[in-house]
Each structure stands twice: as C-alpha cells, then as structure tokens.
Amino acid sequence: MTPRDAADDTPGNDPGRNDGPGGRRWSDLGRPPLNATALRRGLVREDGLWSALDVVQRTGSTNSDLVARAAAGRVAEGAVLVAEEQTAGRGRLDRRWTAPPRSGLFFSVLLRPDEVPVSRWGWLPLLTGVAVATGLARAAGVDTSLKWPNDLLVTVGGEERKAGGILAERAGDDAVVVGVGINVSLHADELPVPQAGSLALAGARNTDRDPLLRAVLRSLEDWYGRWRAAGGDPVASGLQETYAAGCATLGRMVRAELPGDRSLVGEAVAVDGDGRLVLATKEGVQEPVGAGDIVHLRPA
Incomplete structure (x- = not known):
C-alpha cells in the first residue's frame, strides 16, 4: 500500500467524516457513506461467519489489502474489507475496475474452507455469484443473471449489461480472498464503457448501499x-443446480478465449461438477473450459 492508503486503511475509520476543504469528499448527498458501526452490529456475531468488518475511505484494491493482511496473520476467517473508493480494483485477466466514490459496493472477504478439498475451491467464485445475485434480487428488486464464470448481468433498456464482477485469489495455502465489485448508483455518463450497467x-427499487451490502453478505454466509x-x-x-438456473451463458453460442491465444466456439450446454463450462462444438465434441474469457455470440 502507499502511505496514503495505509493512513486510510485503519479499522474503525469513520467513512462519514468531513474530509478535505469544505468536506468535498462527502458532498454528494445522493451517495451517503456506509455506516460501518451499523454494518458490524448487523453482521458480526459470535456464532456467525463474519468475524470483522472494516470500511476504508480509499484504497487501491481491497483484494490486495486483504491478501496482505492474511499473509501477515492479522485476520481470521470471515474478515470483510469494504472500500468507499478503489483506485486500482482488479478483475479477471488484470482488467481494471474503477468507479466514482460511494457509487458501488467494493469489498473482499477472507474464507478458509478447511473442510472442503482444495479441488473444489474453484466453486467459490461461482458460489459468490449465486449469493450476490440472490441478495441483490431480494434487497434491490433487480432481476440479475450470471455470465460464467464471474460476471453479474442486469438488463438496461432491453440490453444485457455487466453491473458487477467477482475475483477469487489464493491467500497462502489455506485461504481464499474473494472480491466483489458492484455498480450501484452509476449514471449513464459515469459508465466506464457503454456495455456496462x-x-x-x-x-432498482433501492440503491441504499447499507441494506444491499447486508443482504449480499448474509446470502454469501448462507x-x-x-x-x-x-x-x-x-x-x-x-449450488450446481442453482448456478445453472441463473446462468445466462448456458444455451448460448459462445467464444472462449483460452490461454495461449487459442479460442473455442460452441454452445454452452452445462456447468460440470468442477465448475467448468462445457461447450458443444460443431464437430460434435463436448469440451470443458476451466479458464478463459467468454464472449456471448447471440442472445439466449
């Protein structure tokens, strides 16, 4: 972290403070800061998953910060780190994720699934997608779907748009940090690309980030x-059945951009027991794809 990031990355830091001349950081009354105290009161409990919840005003990447905390032995399973603004948020394939301060939910969680074989940890980003979609449907009233493996889709003006993404990273041998970014209140002129939403x-019937975050984290815990x-x-x-039911990729012709500058075109017909996307090619072969970028070629 940079010195500024380190200064902001303080447990209990009050994101609602007046920061800077004239309080400019919090001048947008339509985007109030998260209430860290209320979030902890509603989510952190002795018999629950979430062990700690910190809100920082600004950082590069909540994933990078939480991985570093885990490596230093500073956090237990269930630690949640939320940022009001990310300056170097990352998605898959090192894509950048940026948005105006307090316009979305940008957070990471630390998980240690000791009871689960490592071979099944690949389901964690898909599980998170199901949990996020379920929580947002309940709290925001928005129909959402999942693009394999890690995108959250919404419909804007009859078009499918990406409104969120998920990134899972190993944190040592026994832990995974899962990061989530969701565009909540972005206006059309603030979108990073026209295809975003x-x-x-x-x-959405509700864009208050406090109840949205509580709903998503409760769904993820469940x-x-x-x-x-x-x-x-x-x-x-x-999980497999629920993911398949909400996956917008299944039933579509897609192009999988694979490592090594290879690509594969076929119909997405299933998500297998390892969480891989199975493509049926024109040659009549079914091929599982475990990593790669998926492009939807035609509407469902």
Missing part, C-alpha cells in the same frame, strides 16, 4: 455454510 440504470457443510459437493449443497 448499474443497479440504478436497471430500475450459501458458503451450505457448501462447506456438504464438503464442497456442488450437487448436495444445491
């Missing part, structure tokens, strides 16, 4: 608990 543009109790079995936990 936000909950507000999708007609799904993670089911999956862990089943030893990571995606069938027994209901």
Whole structure:
C-alpha cells in the first residue's frame, strides 16, 4: 500500500467524516457513506461467519489489502474489507475496475474452507455469484443473471449489461480472498464503457448501499455454510443446480478465449461438477473450459 492508503486503511475509520476543504469528499448527498458501526452490529456475531468488518475511505484494491493482511496473520476467517473508493480494483485477466466514490459496493472477504478439498475451491467464485445475485434480487428488486464464470448481468433498456464482477485469489495455502465489485448508483455518463450497467440504470427499487451490502453478505454466509457443510459437493449443497438456473451463458453460442491465444466456439450446454463450462462444438465434441474469457455470440 502507499502511505496514503495505509493512513486510510485503519479499522474503525469513520467513512462519514468531513474530509478535505469544505468536506468535498462527502458532498454528494445522493451517495451517503456506509455506516460501518451499523454494518458490524448487523453482521458480526459470535456464532456467525463474519468475524470483522472494516470500511476504508480509499484504497487501491481491497483484494490486495486483504491478501496482505492474511499473509501477515492479522485476520481470521470471515474478515470483510469494504472500500468507499478503489483506485486500482482488479478483475479477471488484470482488467481494471474503477468507479466514482460511494457509487458501488467494493469489498473482499477472507474464507478458509478447511473442510472442503482444495479441488473444489474453484466453486467459490461461482458460489459468490449465486449469493450476490440472490441478495441483490431480494434487497434491490433487480432481476440479475450470471455470465460464467464471474460476471453479474442486469438488463438496461432491453440490453444485457455487466453491473458487477467477482475475483477469487489464493491467500497462502489455506485461504481464499474473494472480491466483489458492484455498480450501484452509476449514471449513464459515469459508465466506464457503454456495455456496462448499474443497479440504478436497471430500475432498482433501492440503491441504499447499507441494506444491499447486508443482504449480499448474509446470502454469501448462507450459501458458503451450505457448501462447506456438504464438503464442497456442488450437487448436495444445491449450488450446481442453482448456478445453472441463473446462468445466462448456458444455451448460448459462445467464444472462449483460452490461454495461449487459442479460442473455442460452441454452445454452452452445462456447468460440470468442477465448475467448468462445457461447450458443444460443431464437430460434435463436448469440451470443458476451466479458464478463459467468454464472449456471448447471440442472445439466449
């Protein structure tokens, strides 16, 4: 972290303080700061998953910060780090994720699924996608779908738009940090690319980030608990079926951009037991894809 990031990255830091001349940082009354105290009171409890919740005003990447905290032995499973603004948020393939301060939910969580074989940890980003979509549907009233493996889609003006993304990273041998970025109140002129969207543009009935974050984290706690109790079995936990039901990629012709500058075109027909996307090619072969960038070629 930079010195400025380190100064901002203080547990209990009050994101609602007046910061700078005239309080310019919090001058947008339509985007109030998160209430860290209320969030902790509602989410952190002795018998629950979430062990700590910190809100920082500004940082490069909540994922990078939480991975560093885990490496230093400073956090337990269930630590949650939320940023009001990320300056170097990352997605898959090192893509950058930027948005105006307090316009979205940018957070990371630390998970240590000791009871689950490492071979099944690849389900964690898909599990998080299910949890996020479920929580937002309840709290924001927005129909959401999932693009394999890690994108949250909403409909804006009849078009499918990306409103969120998920990035899972190993934190040592026994932990995973899962980061989530969701565009909540972005206006059309604030979108990073025309193909992006936000909950507000999708007609959300609620863009108050406090209840949205609580709903998402409670949903994630529920799904993670089911999956862990089943030893990571995606069938027994209901995860595989639920993910498939909400996956906008299935049933579509897609192009998979694979490592090594290869590509594969086919119909996405299933998500297998390892969380891989199965493509049926024109040659009549079914090929699983475990990593790569997926491009939807035609509407469902």
